[in-house]
Amino acid sequence: MLLEARGIVKAFGSFRAVDGADFHLAEGEIVGLIGPNGAGKSTFFNCLAGELQPTSGRILFRGRDITRAPPEAHARLGLARTWQVPAVFEEMTVRENVMVGAFLRHGHRQEAMRRADEMLAFTGLSPLAASRAGSLGTPARKRLEIARALATEPELLLLDEALAGLTPAEVQAAIELVRRIHARGITLVIVEHVMEVILTLAQRAVVFHQGRVIAEGAPRAVVEDPAVIEAYLGHSLRRRSARA
């Protein structure tokens, strides 16, 4: 077991965004976390990444308790992430952005640069290496985040809506990139509310609703689960009625 989370609760005041979620992940998997907006999947994701500390529950990475470990410790242990809204270092160049990640395992500048260039080539960003990251558009920023996270040489990569807001062609390219990352032997967790992405990419899907895991299994099977349909439908129905 690469990652295991047991009974995770995350409360903000009296509101429980995550309410007793269990989760496990085997090495080499691609798992999709799905659920309607506000289902708690992002909060849960941030607990896994160390950005938020769960109110209760435990998270184990390779059997090691990382529940209260700070985000930087997660990175060191081999657990990298990207952000829903890309958080690139705007004032640095694309290469420098990736070098920040590479410096985690390589103290020397030359070595970090070599490693960064590798990742830029891998993600197809080499032509943009010298551009200021702040000048990039959304697709390139998302790619840059992935390159930067990969430069920390993770075993597990957590992608937070890495495909949201992309055009269909860009989505195809991104899916292809995710496959290649997986081919390098990196385990992936993908948070996505676009169902299609999960269907094509994930080996397993975990569905969140109201802070709990309501279904889990092969993506095809999960989307046909009545509970899941109810959750999504109910959600969109509520939204429709709210708008009216």
Added chain:
Amino acid sequence: MAMTASRGAWGRGVAVLGVLAVLALAALLPFALQDVFHQRIAALVLLAAISASAWNLIGGYAGQVSIGHAVFFGVGAYSALLGYTLFEWPPIAGAPFGILISLVFATIIGLPTFRLRGHYFSMATIAAAELVRILVVNWPLVGGAVGLMGPAVPRSTLDLSFTSPRPYYWTFLGTLTALLLVTHWMSRSRMGFYLRAIKGQERAARSLGVPVQRYKYYALLLSAGFTSLAGSLYALMVGFVDPDSGFGILISVRMVIITALGGVGTLFGPLAGAVILVPLEEWTNATFGGAGTGITYVVYGFVIMLISRFAPGGLAELWRRLQAAGRRHAA
């Protein structure tokens, strides 16, 4: 970079030669300036550049805008003269103690305040510096409100008390060169990248394994040490320090202003800022000061406003714009 390795080495060679040439020219400058007052202004430019460059390490590279750096400056200045007052040491002997005390202060101030974000951090540093200033004012052992005097008449060359500004100029030039070398090396190392990442996006930096608090602390230590040294050098030249000229809030603000004017987080920004600002201060004061109408500061303030209005990134931004224009022209 599309540059090949050999061209990189060649380019670096040229850069090193260029820097050496500039340094040699800078060292010879006092001979070109016959006028003692101009020599002194040149020395003051370097002194201002040292403290601004030191501030730049934490304020510029790491983006933690401290407006309380006068603490370290004052500690440096006081240490130099306190050694003389209490034990009759040559003032320079106090400098290492100033650095040590500054590192302790940096720890005491830095560790709790680094949790604070943006303006809260700035305000906390102001409060900490004011706190120290008031305590010094009310502490007779360190001279209280009266301040501390250096040796009125030099007892030996060890007192480093000269009539000519030239020896000060060279001392400051040496210190600044060392500081800029350290800064340059730091900015290209892991630490430099980490600091810029922290400045850009603290959360993202942490997710990439950057121990944010630790690197902020390193930067503050480096910054505090050099700021303290600048204070000691100031005391050496002026031969006197009191709470306002050592710990006053304007000392802190001036470091920020000079760096912001030149370009935050750039190697030569603080120096460029000092080259503009210090002569501007002296020129306005010499030209308008005697009239006693405050026009000195009206002109001075207006120039600062104009620069910030048209180049919010400081002179470094203007420089980049010029370069870009040059490239467009060449193409």
Added chain:
Amino acid sequence: MILAQLVLNGLLVGAVYALFSSGLTLIWGMMNVVNFAHGDFVMLAMYVAFFAATLLGWGPAAFVPVAAMALFLLGVLVYLMLVRHVMRGPMLAQILSTFGLALVLRYAALWAFSANFVSLPEDLTGQVVTLGGLRFEPSRVLAGIAALLVTLGLHLLLTRTALGSRLLAVAEDRTAAMLVGIRPDPMQALAWGIGAACTGIAGGLIALFFYVAPSVGESLVLIAFVVVCLGGFGSVPGALVAGLAIGVIESLSAFWVGAAFKDVVVYALFLGALWFRPQGLLGKA
């Protein structure tokens, strides 16, 4: 008795601090711009009051609104000519520009009005009232009431009016505000105007019992920064609470610890408060 008098004096001074800080907290909190020239805004308002009272013989009912209007114009002008252009730059550019502005205003005042200390005519500032053994100057009570009213007014403006929600929307997210059809520039110019107008009211009232000189803003501005920060940036009620608290703490510590150390107590408590509440007393996390 002395304790009661000390607390009363502290509250009255604290109200002045709150009044003095109300405009600053609006500008600072909503636009994330530190206005280093804030003290000098107050100084200008005090001179407006001074000249209106001495040259035209006006009373506070006339010169306070005039000072508010004059400062409103100044605020809008400063925003349009200066702040608008530096806001998108780094935080340091704002420090740089408002510091430059502060110098220009302070020393233009020195140039125009000389460095001499002046004050309003004695008949405006004069009376002392004794109530139940406690003594106070009505002008200070007036300032205290004004502080409450200004705070309340600002708070209602921001939370209860369409204008307020537009101002807040721009403060929250400029781009998003633009998407829903709010033009940010006029909104922010207005915010600067309103912030400066509050400062104008403060200056006009403080002039009633304080001396007026080009350097007067300098001696008040640091405490205003502390008040705004302690209250939580942008929190108008926070500034009131913090202002009153600092006034009383100063008064009591000056009496018991020593006047020279009262700021030590204030700064130490301020740092301590930030340790427990890094976002200020009433600030949002």
Added chain:
Amino acid sequence: MPITRRGTLALPALALAAGPAAAQGAPVKVGVLLPLTGNAASAGNSARAAIELATELVNTPHPELASMPLMATAGLPNLGGRKLEAVFADNQGNPSVGQNQALRLITQERVVGLTNGYQSSVALTASAVAERYGIPYVNGESVATNLTERGFKWFFRTTPIGPDIARVYLDFIEEQQKQGRPVGKIAIVHENTEYGTSIADTIAKEAEARGRQIGLRIAYSANSADVSPQVLQMKDAQPDVAIFISYTSDAILYMRTMRAQGYKPPILIGDDSGFSDDSFIQTVGDISQGVINRSAFDASRPGSNSNKINALYKAKTGREMDDTTARMMQGYLVMADAINRAGSTDPAKIQAALRATDLKPDQLMIGYRGVRFNEKGQNVLASALLVQLRGKEYVSVWPEDQASAPLELPFKGWS
């Protein structure tokens, strides 16, 4: 660095044009360091006007002031009638700037001597430059004792200093005791920069030497927005004598707050500075009736030099000359006199002339017993008297032989 001299020359040049054209050779320049901006700008600018006036008086004949040196004649007679020129420099109240400006005045403006400085810290650093360059420096107003304890050869000071002042206060207090007034409890309230602290220390030391206790000592910061706790402390302790060492803004606040809190000490002494500022009298004079002030400048006696100078100053500026301003002006005039007696612009000769200075009371515009320097450069004949506020004017009340009006106690304040 285009350092020009336009600004510094403009006004003295005007003063020159006004006088009769007897000038031979270039004017003799004296550097004047003043805090023209910053916290003490008010004092600096008052002094600037006084020194402009002094320059005018030296350069044009003023027979009505004939008892003072250089007044009856035009220019400096021993230098062939060359004009005197004051070159002003703003020290911004900052010791480092003071040092810069001293250097500039010496090396660029080629002044033959330096005067003033105002803040002791500035006088300290600026005079160190003068010492190294061998340029005479006459300070007329800084009271820090250590200024004349540094073994300097080029530094002279005309003002009474801490110990002189302390003696005046304690002599006065002891005399009041002889007349049966209670003076057992003395309070010192002082601002906590160098000025207030050092004067307060000296008074405390002198009191102790005479076997008296300072019952209450309150240090405060001059830029406080509120001084009511201090007033309540005094109201609580009820001292017989209160000595205030304050700058202008805080002196104004104290008077207002004492009135608001309904507290009057029976004897209220203000130490010069803030309490002697014309702004103080204009803003809170009405509620400060009978406040006693240390001063060496008593303009209240008709026909005296002080009275005439004050009238000229008032005509020029519309304000009364205060003691600090007068002491600065006197310092400048001592320098002018020494240059004239030296008959040369050679610094060493001016230094020698300064050493030989022996001015009598009627040769001064201020109430010293004379000007004569000891080997440290301190004027041994400096003295102070006490004046009391009556209406909008200070009148001399003590010591009795120099008094122009009787002392009125207790402190009246407001009605």
